[in-house]
Amino acid sequence: MSKKTYSQAINEALRQEMRRDPNVIIIGEDVAGGHGASGETGGVGGVFGLTHGLFTEFGPERVLDTPISESAIIGAASGAAVTGMRPVAEIMFVDFVGVCFDQIYNQAAKFRYMFGGKAKTPMVIRTAIGAGLRGGAQHSQTLHPLFTMVPGLKVVMPASPYDAKGLLINAIREDDPVIFMESKLLYGMEGEVPDEAYRIPFGEANIVREGKDLTFVAFGAMVPRALAVANTLAADGISVEVIDPRTTSPLDEDSILDSVAKTGRLVVIDESPPRCSLAADVASMVADKGFGSLKAPIGKVTCPHTPVPFAPNLEDEFMPNPRRIEEAARKAMAWAR
Amino acid sequence: MQLSRDDLKRAYRSMVTIRTFEERVTKEFAQGNIPGFAHVYIGQEAAGVGVCFDLTDEDYIGSTHRGHGHCIAKGCDVQGMMLEIMGKQGGLCGGKGGSMHIADMSKGMLGANAIVGGSPPIAVGAALTQKLKKTGKVAVAFSGDGASNQGTTFEALNMAVVLGVPAIFAFENNGYGEHTAASYAVGAPSIAERAKSFGMPAEVVDGSDFFAVHQAMGRALERGRAGEGPYALEIVCSRFLGHFIGDPQGYRLPEELIQARANDPLPRFRTGVTEAGLLENADLDAIEKQVADEVEEAVQLAMAAPRPDIKTLETDVYVRY
Ligand SMILES: Cc1ncc(C[n+]2csc(CCOP(=O)(O)OP(=O)(O)O)c2C)c(N)n1
Ligand SMILES: [Mg+2]
Numbered sequence: 001m002s003k004k005t006y007s008q009a010i011n012e013a014l015r016q017e018m019r020r021d022p023n024v025i026i027i028g029e030d031v032a033g034g035h036g037a038s039g040e041t042g043g044v045g046g047v048f049g050l051t052h053g054l055f056t057e058f059g060p061e062r063v064l065d066t067p068i069s070e071s072a073i074i075g076a077a078s079g080a081a082v083t084g085m086r087p088v089a090e091i092m093f094v095d096f097v098g099v100c101f102d103q104i105y106n107q108a109a110k111f112r113y114m115f116g117g118k119a120k121t122p123m124v125i126r127t128a129i130g131a132g133l134r135g136g137a138q139h140s141q142t143l144h145p146l147f148t149m150v151p152g153l154k155v156v157m158p159a160s161p162y163d164a165k166g167l168l169i170n171a172i173r174e175d176d177p178v179i180f181m182e183s184k185l186l187y188g189m190e191g192e193v194p195d196e197a198y199r200i201p202f203g204e205a206n207i208v209r210e211g212k213d214l215t216f217v218a219f220g221a222m223v224p225r226a227l228a229v230a231n232t233l234a235a236d237g238i239s240v241e242v243i244d245p246r247t248t249s250p251l252d253e254d255s256i257l258d259s260v261a262k263t264g265r266l267v268v269i270d271e272s273p274p275r276c277s278l279a280a281d282v283a284s285m286v287a288d289k290g291f292g293s294l295k296a297p298i299g300k301v302t303c304p305h306t307p308v309p310f311a312p313n314l315e316d317e318f319m320p321n322p323r324r325i326e327e328a329a330r331k332a333m334a335w336a337r
Numbered sequence: 338m339q340l341s342r343d344d345l346k347r348a349y350r351s352m353v354t355i356r357t358f359e360e361r362v363t364k365e366f367a368q369g370n371i372p373g374f375a376h377v378y379i380g381q382e383a384a385g386v387g388v389c390f391d392l393t394d395e396d397y398i399g400s401t402h403r404g405h406g407h408c409i410a411k412g413c414d415v416q417g418m419m420l421e422i423m424g425k426q427g428g429l430c431g432g433k434g435g436s437m438h439i440a441d442m443s444k445g446m447l448g449a450n451a452i453v454g455g456s457p458p459i460a461v462g463a464a465l466t467q468k469l470k471k472t473g474k475v476a477v478a479f480s481g482d483g484a485s486n487q488g489t490t491f492e493a494l495n496m497a498v499v500l501g502v503p504a505i506f507a508f509e510n511n512g513y514g515e516h517t518a519a520s521y522a523v524g525a526p527s528i529a530e531r532a533k534s535f536g537m538p539a540e541v542v543d544g545s546d547f548f549a550v551h552q553a554m555g556r557a558l559e560r561g562r563a564g565e566g567p568y569a570l571e572i573v574c575s576r577f578l579g580h581f582i583g584d585p586q587g588y589r590l591p592e593e594l595i596q597a598r599a600n601d602p603l604p605r606f607r608t609g610v611t612e613a614g615l616l617e618n619a620d621l622d623a624i625e626k627q628v629a630d631e632v633e634e635a636v637q638l639a640m641a642a643p644r645p646d647i648k649t650l651e652t653d654v655y656v657r658y
Pocket of ligand 2: 483512
């Protein structure tokens, strides 16, 4: 066990899995970097540095730099996956999946079912998500609802260094396509991470904080935000339970329902526009299966129904921020029934 | 086509404006006055200016993430650009777009574009409008060498030929897509050869030479305006700085960067026109001084400007929830 950042945890998971299984390969843009250039080859390791050092250790046959061709990256990863490799493909920013979505949702996601269970597609698509870095409308989206609604995909949103490592190792060992969504805002987050390999199974929520008055469900970068607000509310005597489902598909419905059965109040914090969001999805699930436990309407803190704005003040207001989370919590608490 | 003294001054002014603007963007970024990330156009000025020089406000361009130079070359307001890049009220997109999304429909500027390969298909559509409305105008898609490998670009090249639209594909080959060399990522012998194989005329141009770019663009434009179909230019140039501001560039040797600077399009233009007796050094110095003042003023005003009104977060959408 030692302190590592979220980025280091991901890098370590990749390295350990590549050492363990020669079929694990990495494919993407600048995952090594410097090919054909006058200086160093392999020194970049991805624009966020997540694959740093892997080219040096594993070489050009296992760490493959590609042209800027997302459709071919994802198509090649799925084709390699159904024929015996375990590719980890990188789509630098999730926004770029627009270019290659067919290869994800019509191809990779459907092979297993459509071919009557005869195909396995063990691949991971790692991608950076989320607003807050002033990246503008095409570099700041989260898009997890888009993947979550596609049967055949598993969708992971790690919210801590510990989870990032264990979930990525699990993703690589899965036989289905996994969308591994890395929160850019968390890349520098530090936490205790075991040095050895370990798996965190999908569909098991993490109860980040126990409480009895109100349940927060949050995803990815919204988890630490929700936790911070929960700690603020504790000072006012409001006891908040914070649940991080860790995977949006499969979704650990039981943990959410158990918590709401205890607290009777739910606020979902989700960095996505409101319609068809995970907030809407979780709210509908609880309304359906946990109606009897509810003492207040379900609160949803999401982004507005707009693209991500560039100006810092607009972006800060766009994201679920502490003020809006706290308002939703107090509204749920004030509801008398 | 012979360029007049005024034309030459306009060309130099445009290139110097880009250089000065981008140097200032680099500085303001380093000081934390520009949010997000920014990709500057330093070294490629002759490409953008050469391509846009004879375009009117009714001709369109689609740009890239490295779009400031294209905006300036197409006549976007420098003040409005600086406000936009700093995320301030009064920016060309009201502060909602930022560096990678500057657009100005009144100038035929269809937007910088943060999706590599985003512009070529859009330019095909803008060119289709010109064909259907018989305007005699054209649409230009700026793309990098990296973008030339994107499927959207291949589809756009082919469709421009099939539909016979006046689209001009201006590929700026600056040798790199991010940190990967074009020599590695472009499988074909050249981007121009690739464009030709789609069925359109294409040529390789020296992108450090304003005159070479301008003349090649003249040929593309003649074909487009006559309704004869698309054209491609592979404009060979260099990126003097990193991919984004702050890129440490370990993948490039210092000698390479020195060599790139030796072919700087600005001094090259200056030497060319003064040695030919077309302009005096004093003319060019005066332009540099004017531009420096203009950019300084744009920065001062942008620094002092307020952030966008928070209410604009939910404007420009057709529904609220
Ligand atoms: C679809 C997509 N993939 C990847 C990126 C990340 N990216 C931004 S710029 C860039 C390199 C583009 O290279 P090139 O087209 O040569 O333009 P240059 O930066 O040299 O101007 C990449 C890979 C992106 N913005 N969009
Ligand atoms: Mg390039």
